Amino acid sequence: MTLTFKPKAPIWCAGCGHFGVHTALTHALKAAHVPAHEALIIAGIGCSGSIQNNLNAYGYHALHGRVLPTATGAALANPNLLVIGAGGDGDGYAIGGGHLLHSFKRNPSLVYIVMNNGVYGLTKGQNSPTAGAALTNGEAPLDAVQLGLSVSGSTFIARGFVGWWDQLATLIGEGIQHARAHCGFAFIEAISPCVTYNDTYPEWDGKLADISRDEAYDPTDRVQAMSRVMRLSEQGKLAVGKILHTTGSTLDQRHNVSAQRAPALQDVLPANNVSTYEAIARDHLV
Amino acid sequence: MNDGMMMASQPQIMESLCVAVAGQGGDGSLTLVTLIARALADYGYHIYESRNVASRIKGGHAAAFLRAGVDPVPAQGHDLDLLIAFDVEAIEILGPRVVENGVIIFDSSSEPCPMGGLKTGVEIIDVPFGRYAVRELRRDLYKNSLGYAVTCAILGLKGDLVQAKMREVYGRLPANVIAANLAAMETGFQIAGDFGYRGGRSRWQPRTLSPTPKHHMTGNEALAFGFLAAGGRFFAGYPITPATDIMEWLEKYLPDLGGVVIQAEDELASINMALGAAMTGTRTMTASSGPGIALMTEGISQAGSAELPVVIVNCQRAGPSTGMPTKPEQSDIGLMTQGANGDFPHVVLCPATPGECFEAGRLATDIAEIAQIPVFVALDQVVAQDRASFTLPHMGSLTINRGKRLAGPKGPGGPEYRRYQLTDDGISPWTIPGTPEGMSLVTGNERNEWGHVDTGPENRRRMMDKRARKLETISAMLPIAVNWGDASSDIGIIGVGMERGVMRDLTSLLARQNKSAAFHSPRTLWPVLPETLEFIAGKSRVFVIEHNREGQLFRLLGGALASRSHMTNITRYDGRAFSPEDLVRRLHEEGADL
């Protein structure tokens, strides 16, 4: 057995919500029996963006806001990997917001976990796009779940709360199944309070509405999902649970890549491709 | 080319020929140049094609150029032997470039050809294209066929070959369209006949050279092919002139090879998608032009820090900002050599011909993976989009070098694997995700050998020095300059990319006046190679020719400690290429004894 890096203990402040995400993710990976070497965690920049150092998996620390394009490139190039993007709400909704929109649309087979604390933790407490109106002089916060629902290509949207970590682990687990089965983009927002700069633990009590408790709720019905989420939002509440779970065209399908047909695993020795290369050269003869 | 013989006398033996076809942009009749090029290629001529288009969707003056020669053609050139003009604007812009006794074929459907500004002896052949245009046919094709026949009659090209080429180019069109175009050609031959070009009489007579199979590609296409042939299987890009052709070419070929071409939402996404793919061990490239490269710089710096292999092509266009999208410039030299945050080892190659572009695409892909660094390929719009004939290397002779990639199914073996292991050559062995015993943490943060963040001063120095050593390790792989001319001359002339071809033409022009200079055209822009500093040191005067205003190459060489005292900068930034005559004038203005 070759010795490689040892995952480190998290360095977050005591009580940071990100601990809950770490626990839930560790649990979900274990429950899904994902071999450590087949998982690639791609993290953003922020307090949240150190989670890859604390897990037994391949880890990549991406640039601030670029988790999704990086993860998309990796997942397309080698669909044998379980690619999990993870980062903060600043990382994912502010500097990287454009990529989120296009990921919902493209539907790449990967998991993306956003640790939403309404604040920039690492840079010490500036408002993030999800900061409540009380902090922003009335500017309404962004709701990525509503955004995702509005993009017709999206296939899996869930929200969990670190205070309810077992549900969060289940949601992440379902997202892992979704991505591993090459059904597309599994988006999971984890409400993960920053105890140091924006301690919202007390606020969430009574503000989170767990839709999975409603047996009539049908996550395959996008219209119902949207109206429920918007109605709750009007009441000052956030929907939690599996909000959308449906099927649609995936990026890997459209590019005709699969576990058996992975760009990363092609035989690229020129000697084994001579006839194809010669045919291309012939196309350019005059 | 034309020595003043009128058509009644013997035709001119065609050693070289420059043709332009010009009209309004979006007029498909510009493909007439392709037809003529193919016919001449059949005789064994080397060909060089370029286009000058406005960055508008349709309309605006547009021209296509062809230069054919018995020897390889280095650049487009300035003078025209033959101009096919579809409107008055074409005459106004290009007419003055037609040589004495040259020929103009003019579309006289609506007005006569203006004669002002033309040189003496220029023959005008009026062809009322509009009158012959048949409504039910594609007018642009019809104009092509008519113009093609008139041109071929004047050039003395054989009728059967001329027809065969037309069938080849129009091959996929319906039979009735082909028949109509063949009829259009007949009309064209008749019109030429009315001007006396019949019964074997022509202005030129082609030589029959021994035709060897030649490939005809733009720099962009050849570069994309080089990348593909080196095992490149992932490309992410965002459309931008003049780089988009690379993405389009790869879209045609890469998917069949199990590869992926993805159009990203912006260049921030392109470069990071490329890095994600690079993480998986896929050979990866992205391409853009100045504005997009500016957006990519943080990602390029990330590749340098995280030690990920990626090829970045910059098809430079005239800046700053959006600048002049379809015009050439070399004004991102600073951006590519020093532009990204932090310092990290990287390479900038600067090929000048399609053949070199193929090689640069191939080599950049190898170097990137061997050294685990970002490698730029710097083109300019001329190198990127002009099309020339050359011969591709034998595909069976190609090889690739995957450097220190550990490919074992289980892992690297041995007791320990550290992704950022400190080594003498600076390069750490690497595994790809999916390898059971090769687990790694990859990061743009400063880290220790295991990939854990470490900002201690000792570790920092060791890691920075390790990365820097990689450049030394691969230095022998970097392409050296092309040198020609009189090596013993006191005068040295330096230029890269689009300047190479003009410098070649300048050599011939000087030779006709029994003069010469030493020419040096680097193929590696960064790092600056010692050979260039030695070349500069060995001359008493050196002229650095480049397309930008600030003298970015000049400064780069000065920064690499070449003595500036005997170096002079000759710059141009009006979006137009130099002609050899321009260069002679500018060199004389700078007091060059040439």
Ligand SMILES: Cc1ncc(C[n+]2csc(CCOP(=O)(O)OP(=O)(O)O)c2C)c(N)n1
């Ligand atoms: C291009 C760029 N801009 C700014 C920064 C500085 N920066 C680091 S983390 C961060 C915000 C982190 O907030 P969030 O993503 O919400 O994560 P959290 O720390 O709250 O987990 C910023 C602005 C950076 N690293 N890169």
Ligand code: SF4
């Ligand atoms: S600053 Fe906030 S987000 Fe960062 S570790 Fe501390 S509690 Fe967590």
